[in-house]
Amino acid sequence: xxxxxxxxxxxxxxxxxxxxxxxxxxxxxxxxxxxxxxxxxxxxxxxxxxxxxxxxxxxxxxxxxxxxxxxxxxxxxxxxxxxxxxxxxxxxxxxxxxxxxxxxxxxxxxxxxxxxxxxxxxxxxxxxxxxxxxxxxxxxxxxxxxxxxxxxxxxxxxxxxxxxxxxxxxxxxxxxxxxxxxxxxxxxxxxxxxxxxxxxxxxxxxxxxxxxxxxxxxxxxxxxxxxxxxxxxxxxxxxxxxxxxxxxxxxxxxxxxxxxxxxxxxxxxxxxxxxxxxxxxxxxxxxxxxxxxxxxxxxxxxxxxxxxxxxxxxxxxxxxxxxxxxxxxxxxxxxxxxxxxxxxxxxxxxxxxxxxxxxxxxxxxxxxxxxxxxxxxxxxxxxxxxxxxxxxxxxxxxxxxxxxxxxxxxxxxxxxxxxxxxxxxxxxxxxxxxxxxxxxxxxxxxxxxxxxxxxxxxxxxxxxxxxxxxxxxxxxxxxxxxxxxxxxxxxxxxxxxxxxxxxxxxxxxxxxxxxxxxxxxxxxxxxxxxxxxxxxxxxxxxxxxxxxxxxxxxxx
Numbered sequence: 379x380x381x382x383x384x385x386x387x388x389x390x391x392x393x394x395x396x397x398x399x400x401x402x403x404x405x406x407x408x409x410x411x412x413x414x415x416x417x418x419x420x421x422x423x424x425x426x427x428x429x430x431x432x433x434x435x436x437x438x439x440x441x442x443x444x445x446x447x448x449x450x451x452x453x454x455x456x457x458x459x460x461x462x463x464x465x466x467x468x469x470x471x472x473x474x475x476x477x478x479x480x481x482x483x484x485x486x487x488x489x490x491x492x493x494x495x496x497x498x499x500x501x502x503x504x505x506x507x508x509x510x511x512x513x514x515x516x517x518x519x520x521x522x523x524x525x526x527x528x529x530x531x532x533x534x535x536x537x538x539x540x541x542x543x544x545x546x547x548x549x550x551x552x553x554x555x556x557x558x559x560x561x562x563x564x565x566x567x568x569x570x571x572x573x574x575x576x577x578x579x580x581x582x583x584x585x586x587x588x589x590x591x592x593x594x595x596x597x598x599x600x601x602x603x604x605x606x607x608x609x610x611x612x613x614x615x616x617x618x619x620x621x622x623x624x625x626x627x628x629x630x631x632x633x634x635x636x637x638x639x640x641x642x643x644x645x646x647x648x649x650x651x652x653x654x655x656x657x658x659x660x661x662x663x664x665x666x667x668x669x670x671x672x673x674x675x676x677x678x679x680x681x682x683x684x685x686x687x688x689x690x691x692x693x694x695x696x697x698x699x700x701x702x703x704x705x706x707x708x709x710x711x712x713x714x715x716x717x718x719x720x721x722x723x724x725x726x727x728x729x730x731x732x733x734x735x736x737x738x739x740x741x742x743x744x745x746x747x748x749x750x751x752x753x754x755x756x757x758x759x760x761x762x763x764x765x766x767x768x769x770x771x772x773x774x775x776x777x778x779x780x781x782x783x784x785x786x787x788x789x790x791x792x793x794x795x796x797x798x799x800x801x802x803x804x805x806x807x808x809x810x811x812x813x814x815x816x817x818x819x820x821x822x823x824x825x826x827x828x829x830x831x832x833x834x835x836x837x838x839x840x841x842x843x844x845x846x847x848x849x850x851x852x853x854x855x856x857x858x859x860x861x862x863x864x865x866x867x868x869x870x871x872x873x874x875x876x877x878x879x880x881x882x883x884x885x886x887x888x889x890x891x892x893x894x895x896x897x898x899x900x901x902x903x904x905x906x907x908x909x910x911x912x913x914x915x916x917x918x919x920x921x922x923x924x925x926x927x928x929x930x931x932x933x934x
Contacts, residue, residue, distance in 0.1 A: 386544055393548060396444045400437040409555045435470035442474060447514035447538060448545035448579070450474050455578045455688075457782070465764060480512040485536050486519065493616040501614065505531075514538075515582060520624060528624035529611060532585065539583055546576050574775055582687045585620035591686035592622065598661050605653050606682045625682050627674025630790050636675060645679045647794035651803045653681055654787050658780065659701060659807040662692040666779050668787050690779040696722065700780070701808035707758060708805060712738050719762055722777055726770045737765045755800045756784030 394406050432440070442449040456463055457471035486507075491497055498505045504522035511518045516534045523529055553568045581587050589610045596607035606625070614621035628635045630650070636643055650673065657664035665672070666688035674682040692700065699722050706714030715738055716731075741761055760781045766773050784800075791798055 386548055389544055389548060393445060393545075393552075396441045400441050401432075402437070402441075405556075405560075408560055409552065433466065433470070435464075435467040438467055439470040439473060442471075445545075446541075447478075447535075448542045448549075450514055451542075451579050451582065452549075452575050455575050464767075478512060478514050480509045480517050481535055483507045486533055489533055489536065489618060490531075493619050494614060516585075521621075523611075523614075527611075529614070529621050530608075530624045531614070532620040532622070534583070534585065534618040542579060542583065546572075546579070550576070578688075578775075584617050585615065586617050588685075588687045589615050589620055591689045594663060595657065595665065595683065595686060595689075598657060598663070599653070602653075604649050604678075604680055606676075606680055608682075608684065625674060625684065627676045627680075627682050629670045630673050630675055631670035631793050633793060636794075639677055641675060641677060642679055643794040644798070646675055646681070647791040647798050648803065649679055650681050650794070651787065651791055651798070651800055653683075654783070655804055655807045658690075658692065658783075659697055659804075659810075662694065662697050664690050664692075664780070664783060666690045666783055668783060668790065670790055670793075673790065688779070690776045690783060692776060692780070696774070696777065700777075703759070703762075704755070704801075704804050704808040707755075708801060710742050712742055715742075715762070719766060719771065722773060729769055729771070734765070734769050737768065738762075741765065754785070754788055755804055756781060756786075756788045759784060 397403065398406050439453065442453040453471045453474045457468055457474070463471070487498055490501070494501060501524075502521045503524050503526070506520045509517040509519050510530065514535070515538055516532050519531045519533065521529050521531050550569075550572055553572050557568060589612070592607060592610055596609075599605040599607060608625050609623040611621040611623075628639070628641075630636075630646070633643070636646070650668075654664065654668060665683055665686060667685065668683070672683065672685045674684065676682065699718050703715065703718035703722075706718055712735060716735060719738075741758075763773055763778060763781055788800055791800065
């Protein structure tokens, strides 16, 4: 790890300086990097000024924008995780901009020749030098093939993979340091979060994955003429180049142009919402970022989906939970909502179910008098994920991406048709999914799967018993017994043993006193001992001890 720090010393300084400049210098000091990197003290003074003038969320956004592509992308991915990131930080992360200057055309020519094995002139009939769009990871050029087919060619930035890999290594190192040295950091799954974001970012760097995603969604709408997905040209694509059918259309937020072309915005909005729910609840594989820049419209109310770099996946079981959640939310059924949410996530052992129920009830009050047509499905699901965050319920990444997708979709369709009810459109999909689950054929398939699983367990049972017997014979069997609220239990046990000891002392004292009384009576002597009335005093002490013991028993 030390070698990596020395090798990437310049980048470490950039990252640490950005943190210090924006008011997080105290973290750098606690990590022990201040002396290692020889940072000027003025950075920490500047940081304090920034801390007083800007919110934490704003300062985090400024750090990410200053540090470039890796951190901008990480921030954009993090903005889909309301179960992990506080709301005030999410608001700032959603403002992250990914607009950067294009790289030179000479680099475009070099990358195409290296990746596709031929020059631009031999592969394309026409190729525009000026890109249609440029972002932190790549840029898009318009081109025409020898077959006269028009295409959009997406080309990855030179050396961007190496830059991002270096940044990810440094970020993982900083997180490991934080977990080891900072008490507050060890309470959060920071390592798992960074690993998850790293996987998402690395997937976006591989254009072959995006191409497969595009084809997979295209197959979902093969028989639907109202939804179009660009065709992938595999012979002109690689991990760094993606060539797709060029699609012309109007962005969904360009309302005036839509109206001028006679496109019915109400029908367009309904088709857009239905196509998203078809991907989510029927197919279980959906577009993860349906903002207006990625969705186009054509005359005839045709929807075009672009850019499948970010997609979500839902297993059959999770689709059912989503359908259950939607129906429970529509019925404003607190118990149904809690069941759906807890089945989706990883529940901590010490969760306070009473408080969770109260928080969901409070959320229900927010929507109590709101007509169903005005309820935002995406907002309500994200509100639920925020409650999950408060109760440390870990929600799978694809579910949080689902919440972000629904919010983005609703923001888009609201511009097309403010009166549309996303909840009403979602309900039939949910009911269809639940009915599908109860269909006799489906029930039989599930039963057969369970039977196969149980059969496999039974066939392996003798071997497991043999292994267990062998372990016991070797004396290597370990047992771990966990007693809930052990400390309280031990305190009660301690009080019981104290009372028992006290009772034994009282009994012993009483026996001694009885012996004194009997001895005095037999010898016909006075009960005075050294001129002290011992028997009378002992009797009073025994009575007091007995009364205290009774009082303590009745009190508990």
